[in-house]
C-alpha cells in the first residue's frame with residue numbers, strides 16, 4: 427500500500443477560483459474555460475493576458491488597442507533606471523525583477539484612483555524593460571532604450587536582448603511559452619500573492635511576493651536548474667549514465683514531477699514540440715536529444731513526467747537566452763495570472779490565515795538570564 431505524504435497543504439482545497447482548472451479529470455488545463463492547447467495554437471500572449479484579466483477573449487479591435495496600450499508603457503522612470511544601475515552586476519535577475527517591481531511601486535503606487543488593470547498593464551509591458559536594461563548596463567555598459575515599436579511582448583523581449591528583430595519562428599516560440607506560463611491556479615507563488623492581497627496590501631506587494639516565491643528551484647527556478655543539468659552532457663549516453671547515478675543517490679531531477687498532475691503536464695507536450703521545431707531550425711539537436719533521453723529514464727525509473735520547466739530550458743537556450751533570464755521570463759508571463767488572482771481575491775476577500783498544530787514544548791517556567799546555561 428502506498429502511504430501518501432502529508433504536509434505542504436497537499437490535497438487541501440484552499441479556496442475557489444474561476445480563472446483556471448488544473449488537473450481536473452476530463453477538463454485538462456483551461457484558462458477561463460479555454461483549453462491550453464487551443465490557446466497555445468491560436469492565441470497570442472497579449473490575448474491570453476487579456477482573457478485572464480478581463481475575463482473574456484478580446485475582439486480584434488480590443489486586442490489591437492490593448493497591444494498599442496502595452497507598447498506605450500515600456501519606458502521606465504528615470505529613478506528606476508538609476509536604481510537598476512546601482513544593483514550589483516552579479517545579482518540574480520530574479521532579485522533584480524523583484525527589486526524593480528517593488529521600486530516601481532514607489533514611483534507609481536497603486537492608489538484608489540488607479541485601477542488594478544493599470545498596474546497589470548504597466549508590469550506586463552515594462553518588466554522585460556527592467557530586466558534587460560539592467561542586463562545590458564551591467565554586461566556591456568550600455569544604457570538601452572527600452573521603448574520600441576515591437577508588436578508583442580515576445581518580440582520586445584528578444585529584440586531588447588539581442589539588439590535585432592527576432593525571426594517569426596523565435597518570436598512565436600517565446601510567445602507560446604508566455605501563454606503556457608501565464609496561469610496555474612493555486613501554485614505556490616500565486617497562493618503567496620493571494621495571501622498578500624488578502625491583507626488588503628497593494629498590487630506591487632502581491633507581485634513582489636509572487637516573484638520571491640517563484641524563484642526557488644522547486645517552483646519556477648526549476649527551468650534554470652534543468653538547463654544546468656541538460657547542458658552538462660555532450661550526448662544522450664552520458665546524460666543517461668549521470669541521471670541513473672543521480673537517481674541512485676536520491677537526487678531530484680529538476681523539471682520532473684508535479685504536485686497536482688499525476689500522469690502528465692499538458693503544457694510539456696506543447697513546449698516539447700517547440701523545442702524540437704527550434705532544434706530543427708538551428709540544425710542542432712544535442713539539447714533536445716539529451717532532454718529526450720532524460721525524459722525516457724525518468725519515465726522508466728521513476729514513472730515521472732516532464733513538467734513545463736523541462737523542455738522550456740532547451741527551447742529558451744535555442745532562442746539564445748542566457749540561463750539566468752529563464753525564470754524572469756516566467757515572471758513576465760505569470761504577472762498576468764497573479765494579477766487575475768489578486769482581483770479575484772479582492773472581489774470576495776477574507777484574510778487568509780490558517781491554523782497550525784502546536785508541537786513545541788509544554789509551558790516552561792521563566793529562566794532569569796543568569797540561570798541559563
Ligand SMILES: CC(=O)SCCNC(=O)CCNC(=O)[C@H](O)C(C)(C)COP(=O)(O)OP(=O)(O)OC[C@H]1O[C@@H](n2cnc3c(N)ncnc32)[C@H](O)[C@@H]1OP(=O)(O)O
Nearest residue numbers: 643644645646648677678679680681682683684685733734
Ligand atoms: C512550473 C512549475 O513550477 S512545475 C514544478 C517545478 N519543480 C521541479 O521540477 C522540481 C523537481 N520536482 C519536485 O521537486 C517535485 O516533483 C515537486 C516539488 C514539483 C512536487 O513535489 P511534491 O508534490 O511534494 O512531491 P514529492 O516531493 O512528495 O515527490 C514524491 C516522490 O517522488 C520523488 N520525486 C518527485 N519529483 C522528483 C524529481 N523531479 N526527481 C526525482 N524524484 C522526484 C520524490 O523524491 C518523492 O520520493 P519519496 O516518496 O521516495 O520521498
Ligand SMILES: O=C([O-])CC(=O)C(=O)O
Nearest residue numbers: 609610612613614685686
Ligand atoms: O502548479 C504548480 O504547482 C506549479 C506550476 O506548474 C505552475 O505554477 O505553473
